[in-house]
Amino acid sequence: MEEFLNERFQEVLHCIIEEYIVTANPVGSKFIAGKCSLNLSSASIRNIMASLEEKGYIHQPYFSAGRVPTSSGYKFYINSILKTKKISKQQKEEIRSSFNISGRDIKKILWQAVHLLSEISHYMPIVLAPERTYANLLHIEFIKLDKSNLLVVTVFDGGIVDNKIIGADRDYTQAELSKYSAKLNEIINGHNIDELKDVILKGIDKDRESFFSLLNGIIFNFDLVKNKIENEDDYLYIGSRMNLFDEPEFSNYEKIKSLIKAFEDKKTIIKLLELAKQKEGIHIFIGSDTEWSDINGLSVITASYHSKKGFAEGSIGLIGPSRMNYAMAIPAVNYMAKLLCDII
Amino acid sequence: MEEFLNERFQEVLHCIIEEYIVTANPVGSKFIAGKCSLNLSSASIRNIMASLEEKGYIHQPYFSAGRVPTSSGYKFYINSILKTKKISKQQKEEIRSSFNISGRDIKKILWQAVHLLSEISHYMPIVLAPERTYANLLHIEFIKLDKSNLLVVTVFDGGIVDNKIIGADRDYTQAELSKYSAKLNEIINGHNIDELKDVILKGIDKDRESFFSLLNGIIFNFDLVKNKIENEDDYLYIGSRMNLFDEPEFSNYEKIKSLIKAFEDKKTIIKLLELAKQKEGIHIFIGSDTEWSDINGLSVITASYHSKKGFAEGSIGLIGPSRMNYAMAIPAVNYMAKLLCDII
DNA sequence: ATTAGCACTCTATATTATAGAGTGCTAATA
DNA sequence: TATTAGCACTCTATAATATAGAGTGCTAAT
Numbered sequence: 001m002e003e004f005l006n007e008r009f010q011e012v013l014h015c016i017i018e019e020y021i022v023t024a025n026p027v028g029s030k031f032i033a034g035k036c037s038l039n040l041s042s043a044s045i046r047n048i049m050a051s052l053e054e055k056g057y058i059h060q061p062y063f064s065a066g067r068v069p070t071s072s073g074y075k076f077y078i079n080s081i082l083k084t085k086k087i088s089k090q091q092k093e094e095i096r097s098s099f100n101i102s103g104r105d106i107k108k109i110l111w112q113a114v115h116l117l118s119e120i121s122h123y124m125p126i127v128l129a130p131e132r133t134y135a136n137l138l139h140i141e142f143i144k145l146d147k148s149n150l151l152v153v154t155v156f157d158g159g160i161v162d163n164k165i166i167g168a169d170r171d172y173t174q175a176e177l178s179k180y181s182a183k184l185n186e187i188i189n190g191h192n193i194d195e196l197k198d199v200i201l202k203g204i205d206k207d208r209e210s211f212f213s214l215l216n217g218i219i220f221n222f223d224l225v226k227n228k229i230e231n232e233d234d235y236l237y238i239g240s241r242m243n244l245f246d247e248p249e250f251s252n253y254e255k256i257k258s259l260i261k262a263f264e265d266k267k268t269i270i271k272l273l274e275l276a277k278q279k280e281g282i283h284i285f286i287g288s289d290t291e292w293s294d295i296n297g298l299s300v301i302t303a304s305y306h307s308k309k310g311f312a313e314g315s316i317g318l319i320g321p322s323r324m325n326y327a328m329a330i331p332a333v334n335y336m337a338k339l340l341c342d343i344i
Numbered sequence: 345m346e347e348f349l350n351e352r353f354q355e356v357l358h359c360i361i362e363e364y365i366v367t368a369n370p371v372g373s374k375f376i377a378g379k380c381s382l383n384l385s386s387a388s389i390r391n392i393m394a395s396l397e398e399k400g401y402i403h404q405p406y407f408s409a410g411r412v413p414t415s416s417g418y419k420f421y422i423n424s425i426l427k428t429k430k431i432s433k434q435q436k437e438e439i440r441s442s443f444n445i446s447g448r449d450i451k452k453i454l455w456q457a458v459h460l461l462s463e464i465s466h467y468m469p470i471v472l473a474p475e476r477t478y479a480n481l482l483h484i485e486f487i488k489l490d491k492s493n494l495l496v497v498t499v500f501d502g503g504i505v506d507n508k509i510i511g512a513d514r515d516y517t518q519a520e521l522s523k524y525s526a527k528l529n530e531i532i533n534g535h536n537i538d539e540l541k542d543v544i545l546k547g548i549d550k551d552r553e554s555f556f557s558l559l560n561g562i563i564f565n566f567d568l569v570k571n572k573i574e575n576e577d578d579y580l581y582i583g584s585r586m587n588l589f590d591e592p593e594f595s596n597y598e599k600i601k602s603l604i605k606a607f608e609d610k611k612t613i614i615k616l617l618e619l620a621k622q623k624e625g626i627h628i629f630i631g632s633d634t635e636w637s638d639i640n641g642l643s644v645i646t647a648s649y650h651s652k653k654g655f656a657e658g659s660i661g662l663i664g665p666s667r668m669n670y671a672m673a674i675p676a677v678n679y680m681a682k683l684l685c686d687i688i
Numbered sequence: 689a690t691t692a693g694c695a696c697t698c699t700a701t702a703t704t705a706t707a708g709a710g711t712g713c714t715a716a717t718a
Numbered sequence: 719t720a721t722t723a724g725c726a727c728t729c730t731a732t733a734a735t736a737t738a739g740a741g742t743g744c745t746a747a748t
Contacts, residue, residue, distance in 0.1 A: 028741055041691050046742070064697050064742045105509050139518070143483045143499050151505060153497050155487050161495060161507045165449050174483070178526065185518065233577055240608060245601055253597055257589055260604075264584055372710055385722050390711070408711045408728050 005055075010081055011038050012048045013057055017069045017077045021323050024248045026066030071287035074299070074322055078284055084331050095120070096339060106130070106160050109343060110237050113316065113336055118239040120332050123320035125239040126300075128273040130313040130344060132156055137188045137196060142177040150177065236266050236273070247321045249297050262295045269317075276302030277315040282334055287322045297322055301329055303337035307344050316340060349399075354425055355382055356392045357401055361413045361421045365667050368592045370410030415631035418643070418666055422628060428674045439464070440683060450474070450504050453687060454581050457660065457680055462583040464676050467664035469583040470644075472617040474657040474688060476500055481532045481540060486521035494521065580610050580617070591665045593641050606639045613661075620646030621659040626678055631666045641666055645673055647681035651688055660684065 005013065015036040016027045029049055033042040040048075049067055052058045057073035060066075069077070087095075099112055110127050117125035135156035143151040145165065150172070154162040184200065191199050241263065250256050262268065272292060276283050285292035285300045292300060301324075302317040318333050349357070359380040360371045373393055377386040384392075393411055396402045401417035404410075413421070431439075443456055454471050461469035479500035487495040489509065494516065498506040528544065535543050585607065594600050606612065616636060620627050629636035629644045636644060645668075646661040662677050 026741090030741075042741090043691050043693095043743095044689085047690090050743080060742090062698060064740075065699080066741065138489065139487045139495075141485050141487060141497065143485060143497070145482065145499070145501075151483075151499055153485065153487070153505075153507075155489070155495055157489075161497075163497075163505045163507070174529065178522070182522065242605060242608060245604060251597055253595055253600065256597065256600055260589060261586060264586060370710090374710075386710095387712095387722050387724095388720085391721090394712080404711090406729060408709075409730080410710065 005057075005076070005080075008038060008040075009048060009052060011036055012045060013052055013069075013073060013077060014081050016049075016052075016058060016067055017073065017081075020069055021325055024321075024323060026061060026068050028066040031066075069323075071289070071322065074286050074326075078286075078326055082326055082330075085327050087331050087335055092335065095335070099339065099343065106344070107234070109340075113340055114237045114239040117316070117318060117332060117336050118243065120336075121318055121320070121329050122243045123318050123324060123329060124241060124244045125336075126269055126273060126317045126319060127237040128270070128277060128315045128317075129235050129237070130160070130307075131277070132160060132162075132193060135160060136192050140184050140188060141181045142172075144172060144174045144177055147171045232266050232270070236270050238263070238266070238269070244319065244321075247323075249321050249323070255297075259295065259298075269319075272300060273302060273315045273317055276317065277304050277313075279304060282330060284326075284330075299324055301326070301333045303333050305337040305340040305344070307341065313344065314340070349420070349424075352382060353392060353396060355380055356389060357396055357413075357417060357421060358425050360393075360396075360402060360411055361417065361425075364413055365669055368665075368667060370405060370412050372410040375410075413667075415666065418630050418670075422630075422670055426670055426674075429671050431675050431679055436679065439679070443683065443687065450688070451578070453684075457684055458581045458583045461660070461662060461676060461680050462587065464680075465662055465664070465673050466587045467662050467668060467673060468585060468588050469581075469680075470613055470617060470661045470663060471581040472614065472621060472659045472661075473579050473581070474504065474649075474651075475621070476504060476506075476537060479504060480536050484528050484532060485525045486516075488516060488518045488521055491515045576610050576614070580614050582607065582610070582613070588663065588665075591667075593665050593667070599641075603639065603642075613663075616644060617646060617659045617661055620661060621648050621657075623648060626674060628670075628674075643668055645670070645677045647677050649681040649684040649688070651685065657688065658684070 012032060015032050019027045019031065019035070029042040029045040032045045032049075033040060038045075049058065052073075053060065053067065056070060057076055058067040059070045059073075061068060095116060098116065099109075106129070110129060114125045114127050137154065138157050139153075139155040141153045141155075143153065145151055148168050148171075150166050150168045152164045152166055154164070156162075187199060188196060241260075244250060244259065245256060250259055272285065275291060281303060283302045285302070287299065288296060292298070298319055299322045300317050300319050302315055304313075304315045306313040316333060316337050318329055320329060356376060359376050363371045363375065363379070373386040373389040376389045376393075377384060382389075393402065396417075397404065397411065400414060401420055402411040403414045403417075405412060439460060442460060443453075450473070454473060458469045458471055481498065482501055483497075483499040485497045485499075487497065489495055492512050492515075494510050494512045496508045496510055498508070500506075531543060532540060585604075588594060588603065589600060594603055616629065619635060625647060627646045629646070631643065632640060636642070642663055643666045644661050644663050646659055648657075648659045650657045660677060660681050662673055664673065
């Protein structure tokens with residue numbers, strides 16, 4: 001897919017991108033001539049730049065302006081040129097130790113991941129909560145709210161708790177409900193949602209009619225829990241937007257507005273992170289990629305995280321300008337994903 | 345506190361504010377002369393305006409510009425001039441019927457209130473979740489997560505559910521926990537958080553040492569629940585910011601940024617709504633009020649809502665430009681608060 | 689193959705000019 | 719005495735113009 005670029009071309013592209021990342025201003029040939037390791041005059045650089053432009057890696061905003069990297073330019077840079085900085089052991093230790101995991105509350109853990117990544121990167125982190133399909137059910141409890149409403153508390157391993165209010169077909173007493181809860185808990189032990197429907201229907205024989213509606217309620221609930229975490233707030237965690245707004249590309253009203261609008265509807269981001277979840281390791285969406293065409297000028301670095309059992313559980317990402325500091329940001333996301341694997 | 349203004353002055357102030365609310369541009373004497381019901385020339389209006397300015401109700405951005413209302417101007421307008429529009433019965437019915445309260449999930453209800461108020465008003469609604477201090481406890485349930493962690497589910501009337509993971513002093517079996525849960529539930533029935541500590545300590549005699557740490561855990565939890573809902577997400581609900589950003593006063597980069605910054609930290613808003621909660625009925629914070637000095641140019645209309653039992657439970661608000669359409673917005677907030685009273 | 693030199697293009701910024709809205713004051717009017 | 723027409727004045731917002739400078743592509747020389 002990607003064309004071969006000789007070393008000289010790569011070096012020039014490299015310089016342009018790294019300079020653009022810092023200044024956000026179009027980069028001129030004179031600057032490159034002075035800065036980059038090739039000892040060439042600005043005129044030669046200009047020739048190379050003209051070539052790079054023809055190949056689509058850089059772009060002139062207008063005649064006789066400097067050059068700005070294109071999406072393909074970034075892509076090539078990331079795939080072939082970029083050397084990411086490793087995070088020092090000391091820094092790793094610092095990050096890990098600032099994770100306060102007392103309580104094992106998944107919500108808090110994810111928020112902490114968001115805040116930490118925000119602090120490290122100065123971009124906008126996003127985290128998708130772990131999938132529950134493969135989570136093992138630990139406990140189900142029915143609690144009476146009133147004559148016609150019951151609360152179903154569903155607890156999965158990893159400290160994931162789901163509350164759901166369902167209607168009751170008749171007026172159960174709490175004692176009854178406790179009995180049914182206990183009965184169910186005997187059966188469900190250690191099964192995941194997918195297996196559960198069968199397990200339950202098999203496990204219950206005689207009592208079936210007596211708490212049929214309860215069963216229906218929770219089975220319906222499983223479907224909901226499995227397919228989508230109902231409340232977006234508990235599904236997608238978004239870090240501070242301020243970091244993005246401080247970037248020069250969003251220093252005008254129209255752009256900032258389009259940005260806010262894009263993030264107000266969380267569906268785009270959710271879709272992206274769900275995509276990332278299915279893939280192993282780091283993935284990067286740049287500028288006008290098909291999966292991420294909504295906002296021009298933004299890139300997203302994503303990584304999936306998963307428990308030690310091995311299947312995909314969730315994903316974490318970092319949204320920044322396309323012009324973002326990939327060398328720093330990629331290992332940051334990567335390390336945070338690893339950390340989540342360890343903790344969850 | 346507020347000076348007396350004769351009818352003529354009031355009428356001019358009225359015209360200025362209502363015009364400014366619509367156009368967001370300084371209002372000139374000529375326009376007022378043509379528009380308002382007083383049959384006076386622009387020269388006479390100018391005299392009146394000069395007086396109004398001296399009294400502090402209006403203000404000239406610069407010499408020979410039109411006049412803009414000040415905070416005092418708005419205050420006077422709201423207290424003495426404004427005639428709010430009543431919401432038609434038909435509209436009330438529409439709003440009420442679009443409330444989908446199946447499930448009685450408090451979270452969903454509050455979000456719905458936010459979305460509805462946003463739609464009606466085109467400003468930014470905020471809702472503070474009901475206080476739990478006076479909520480009656482319905483049920484407590486201990487659920488085993490693993491050797492050293494327990495989940496405490498606390499259910500209050502009104503469908504409020506609180507999950508909290510606490511450490512265990514030893515390895516309880518689920519059967520044990522269920523027993524303790526049942527025992528506690530016998531005692532707590534119908535008491536509110538404030539009374540609960542005593543009730544529990546009195547109700548448990550012999551078993552006290554056997555599940556002392558559990559008790560400690562939940563009592564500590566009560567304190568948390570009572571004093572503050574730990575997770576801001578479950579406490580404060582904020583509507584779409586877009587409506588605000590569409591207002592002309594925020595059509596420049598600096599202002600929009602200060603606005604975002606102000607809202608990113610939810611504490612200011614929470615403080616305001618907690619203040620509003622303690623007061624009966626509608627309250628309005630304008631521009632540079634001491635309680636709301638953070639953002640110039642914004643006003644907040646607040647109302648407390650409460651269950652039929654009568655004590656304050658929560659509050660709802662609407663943030664808009666000071667230049668907001670109070671005649672429409674005040675009854676909207678008021679009605680929504682009433683609606684919340686009915687539903688909760 | 690590389691580069692110095694140069695004319696050229698385009699933007700960004702500052703500068704100036706112009707139009708118009710709104711004022712305060714004064715003198716005339718009812 | 720209260721009101722108003724008239725007018726000079728102030729200030730902003732917009733447009734028009736000028737200037738500087740950054741960066742280019744091309745050509746001819748090295």
